[in-house]
Amino acid sequence: MDPFRRAQIILLCDLCKKAHLQSHCERCHINLCQTCVGEHLSDSSIRHNVVLYKYRKSLNYSKCPDHPDKQCKHFCEKCDIPVCSTCISSDKHRGHNISDSLENHGSKTESLQKDLEEFETRIYPQYEEMASDVQTEKAELETKYGKLTTAADQHGEILHREITTIVYERKSDIAEMKSKHLAALNKNTDEITNRITELRQIIQDLKKILDSNDVSLTSSYKSRNSEFRTLPPKVRVTLPSFSPQKINKDQLSEMFGSLSPLSINTEHGDTMKSAEAVSSPPVKPLLDGPCLIASIDTGYRELYRVSCLSEDQVWTCGNSKSMTLLNHQGKLLTSIYIGTGRMTGRMPGDIAVTRDRDLVYTDPNKRTINLVKNKQIQTVITLQGWRPRGVCCTASNHLLVTMVSDDETQSKVVRYSGSTEKQSIQFDDQGCTLYSSGGLYYNYKYLSENRNLDICVADNEASAVVVVNQSGKLRFRYTGHPLNTEELFDPVGITTDSQSHILTADHDNDRIHILDQDGQFLRYIHCDLEYPRGLCVDIRDNLFVADGDNTVKKIQYL
Known part of the structure; x- marks a missing residue:
């Protein structure tokens, strides 16, 4: 039975003791009426957690x-x-000293909440960053060691050329010696051949004289035997020899060149300061001129949204039935197809990445919020009478969803823990609507949680950025640069960074507004943007813009 309707018991606010309770602070364990909620939250020294009374957590006392x-x-x-x-x-x-368990539970709960916040917002991202750095270093190993291998090959080719030249010179010397040797032998052969020819003639002449019995020929013969008893000179050549230098492998290796030793040192991990010791993140001033770092071609005909998975990987979606994961070179890593049958015009309303690095998206047509885990789509929430639009993941791993009623007359922001609704934000303290109503597909309402836990909504139909605190209380509305009244402010995408800046894409004016956490205008980002839409930042505060030219632009502005 509804506690407000019990006839026998009337539950009143613990502060004013007059009005019916409506809410409950789980930090302080007190019940509050609608009027006293604001007064209770005014104490900013404590991180209150105000929920509707029916959603309060009951305390379980242990048995003694x-x-x-x-x-x-x-x-x-x-x-x-x-x-x-x-x-x-x-x-x-x-x-x-004995205290009430409720008081102890409250202080312990606050300590647990601080620990959880430090894990989620500071420690876990540092581990993610370290893992990303190691993955980047692993990816670069092939290139870096490839350069060393190439250098060794090139130096080896130089030495090969030098050795080939030396071998050629030695072979040329051998050929020349061989030619001289052959020439000497040919000359000697000619001399011997000539003497042999002459000897044959003498022998023939002697035989004729003896056969003729001619006294005059015999009397005139003069002997030449003594002339030929001395043999012609014989050429003696000593063959050259090759005396190779003994190869000393150590000297050869030293002559070739050496590698410096591989040094692998395990450094002691840096110890992060506690959340109490660090009241704010390192100050990163705005650059005088933001600069474009990269431009990623997505292949979409119309690109709408972008969400960072890591420093070099982004999820994207557009006027298509699929969502794609791209690296910074535009290479397609993963594609998730959500369309079925012959449905036309079906596309995600918005995308976000959870603390567990899973993809979440809204499906306005089917009224669902869906989780993509291991490439499998799981429907987490199915709405009745409302259609989801924008989605973001909070520091506490909740989902914040903007939604429009089926009759397009109402808009609100709802917080979910898993599939359980934890908070609904629709009206201000005066009962007026916080967000504009209007068409489902053209009344863009994207959102982001700031570092101070404010909920920032880019309300396109209202031409405003609407910011409420964690409890849903209106903090401010930003309707464009106060000195620029000629151009209509056209907010579409929105994101926040480590400095609690609010960045919103001014679609029709081709620029991005940077605000501080209190809504004060700081600077424009232009960088040749053309109808910018979706925005997100990575852990290093690089800005990613889903631009109208269907590329994702990576911009450094801090």
């Missing part, structure tokens, strides 16, 4: 180990344990 029939509704400060009422009166806890 010494008195099983009692619940431990008290806490012993000295022993640092919960105790029951019987334990308090025992000698064991005599003289000890």
Whole structure:
């Protein structure tokens, strides 16, 4: 039964004791009426967590180990344990400071909340950044070691050319020696051949004289035997020899060149300061002139949204039935197809990346919010009477969703934990609507959670950025540069950075506005933008813009 309608019990606000309670602060464990919520939240020194009364968490007291029939509704400060009422009166806890378990639970809960916030907003991102750096270094190994291999090959080719030249010179010397040797032998052969010819003639002449019995020929013969008894000179050549230098592998290796040793050192990890020691992130001043770092071609005919998975990978979607994961070179890494059958015009309303690095998207046609895990689509939430539009993931891993009623007369922001609705933001303190109503597909309402937990909505139909605090209380509206009244402010995309800046894409004016967390205009970003739409920042505060030329532009502005 609704607690407000019980006839026998009327539950009143714990502060004013007059009005019916409507909300409950889980941090302070008190019940509040609508009027007292604002007063309670005015104490900014405490991180309150105000929820609707029906969504409050009930406290479960532990049973006393010494008195099983009692619940431990008290806490012993000295022993640092919960105790029951019987334990308090025992000698064991005599003289000890005893507090109420609710008070102890509140302070412990606040400490847990601070630990959770530090893990989610500071420690976990640092680990993600380290993992990303290692992956980048691994990806660069092939290129870097490839350069070393190429240098070794090139130096080897130089040495090969030098050795080939030396071998050619030695072979040329051998050929020349061989030619000289052959010439000497040919000359010697000619001399011997000539003498042989002459000897043959003498022998023939002698035979004729002897056969003729002619006295005159015999008397005139003069002997030449003594002339030919001395043989002609014989050429003797000593062959050259090749004396190779003994190869000393060590000297050869040293002559070739050496590698410096590979040094692998495990450095002690840096210790981050605690959340208490670091009240704010490192200050990153705005650049005088933002600069375009990269332009990623997405291949979309109409590009609408972009969301960072890492420093070098972004999810994108547009006028298409698929969402694509691209790297900074525009290479397609993954594609998720959401269309079925012959449905036309079906496309995601918005995309975001969760703390677990999964993709979440809204489907206005099917009234669903969906999670993509391991390339499988899971429907997390199905709405009735409302169609989801924008979505973002918060520091506490909740989902914030903008939605429009089916009759297009209402708009609101709803917070979900898993599939459970935790908060609905629709009206201000005066009961007036915070957000404009209007068409589903042309009344863009994208949103982002700021570092201070403000919820920032780019309300295109209202030409305004609407910012409420964590509890849904209106902080301010930004309607464009106060000195520029000639151009209609046309906010579409929105994001926030580590400095609590609010960045919104001014679609028709081809620029991005940078605001501080209180809505004060700081600067424009132009960078040759053309009808910018979706925005996101990575962990290094690089800005990614889904531009009207269907590219994702990466811009450095801090």
